[in-house]
């Protein structure tokens with residue numbers, strides 16, 4: 568819970584689903600990938616929920632409405648109501664509503680999720696720069712968003728209309744590979760106008776504030792797969808986080824994480840919510856977790872022992888993060904990670 572520099576993953580004697588009242592779960596790479604549920608997600612979430620943990624789903628994707636996201640989760644076997652889905656469209660709509668008069672017209676460059684969120688805040692979505700908008704908002708519009716929409720944004724922004732973006736994720740993963748995300752679309756407009764938008768999505772505070780306001784969480788645990796959105800968002804919100812390795816982050820990236828990207832806990836997948844977390848113990852010359860001991864030499868991270876791969880990774884995190892301090896660990900971890908097959 569503190570902003571001091573984290574130098575190792577924390578232990579927990581209690582299952583995380585009992586130690587925290589609410590899980591703020593990222594979706595892609597955590598709960599599902601492409602169209603399908605990630606291994607162990609459905610059962611782990613059902614068990615956490617049955618034990619009394621409140622589950623909320625927090626997504627930077629502004630295209631789909633909370634209803635649509637909840638419907639998808641329910642189809643996957645994770646019963647979810649729209650009230651338990653928080654989107655960056657909602658966060659940016661609140662941000663706009665706080666800065667604009669009630670009923671203000673907002674030029675939408677994006678999809679249905681943005682329009683629904685704006686109406687919920689009493690704002691009026693419009694389609695053209697000629698509609699006299701008080702603000703421009705840009706969110707992921709899916710593959711059918713046309714180039715002309717960016718032109719529309721530019722016309723309004725050039726007249727001095729304030730510009731907002733739901734999020735700035737540069738990429739969006741899909742079944743066929745990596746596609747340009749809203750951040751890439753924002754760059755198009757930024758290059759053309761020289762302006763800068765106000766941004767709501769993870770890792771920025773408006774998104775975290777939206778999740779706390781909507782869930783009422785008192786002791787939230789952010790659960791995510793991405794260091795620069797989920798984990799940094801938790802860091803900025805000063806709440807604890809669990810990184811799962813089912814998405815975009817691999818072990819080497821975790822070892823090289825700067826302070827704002829270091830999660831409180833790390834586990835393989837969502838089963839990690841249901842268990843305690845092992846302590847990482849400092850030794851004279853290294854760190855121990857489970858059967859593993861990790862040390863940092865001048866050139867590389869070393870690992871001795873055996874046991875659970877995740878324990879070895881936790882010990883290596885402690886060695887890497889301690890040696891890096893407020894910086895980034897540049898020691899060679901290839902051989903150590905090779906022993907863990909991570």
Ligand SMILES: [Mg+2]
Pocket residue numbers: 593594595596597791792793814
């Ligand atoms: Mg993700």
